[in-house]
Amino acid sequence: MILVTGGARSGKSEFAENIATEKGDKVLYIATSIPFDDEMKSRVELHKNRRPSNWDTFEGFKDIDKFIYANKGKYDCILFDCITIFVTNLIFEYAKNPDNMSREDFNITQDKIINDMENILLAIEKINTEIVFVTNEVGMGIVPENKLSRQFRDIAGKVNQLVAKKSDEVYLTVCGIPMKIK
Secondary structure (H helix, E strand, C coil): CEEEEECCCCCHHHHHHHHHHHHCCCEEEEECCCCCCHHHHHHHHHHHHHCCCCCEEEECCCCHHHHHHHCCCCCCEEEEECHHHHHHHHHHHHCCCHHHCCHHHHHHHHHHHHHHHHHHHHHHHHHCCEEEEEEECCCCCCCCCCHHHHHHHHHHHHHHHHHHHHCCEEEEEECCEEEECC
């Protein structure tokens, strides 16, 4: 298991795609983004155009563990891009009032998201397939001004820690340069 983290436009996705390419021809690309505007659609197209056409793609953020189980033995590598979009989507899926979560709602939402990631990690472990996770390093900037952004940062940080702990290798990309930190 490999985790690639870094800031926005740091080169992390391209580096992760290169790793996946080296692992074999049969790659599953898990795209957790839901394009909601033209700018996001443009970003998704950029990613699609960059990756090999023979890769399979799963687009979504729910039941990823079940999809992984159902495709046991089919892929040399799975590329999960990205954890932070996955977390964002699940916050809006699980929270009663995402823009103003109570402490109780925050804890319940965080627990559900961590549970979803633990289920994905368990699925990967059981099918014995290499996976490369991509995430954003969200904890190195200023403390966000609004509550939702702070809560997102906290949940994403916890999920990133979980994945990093289980990973065999962790890379931090800065200015297109990957640095191995684990």
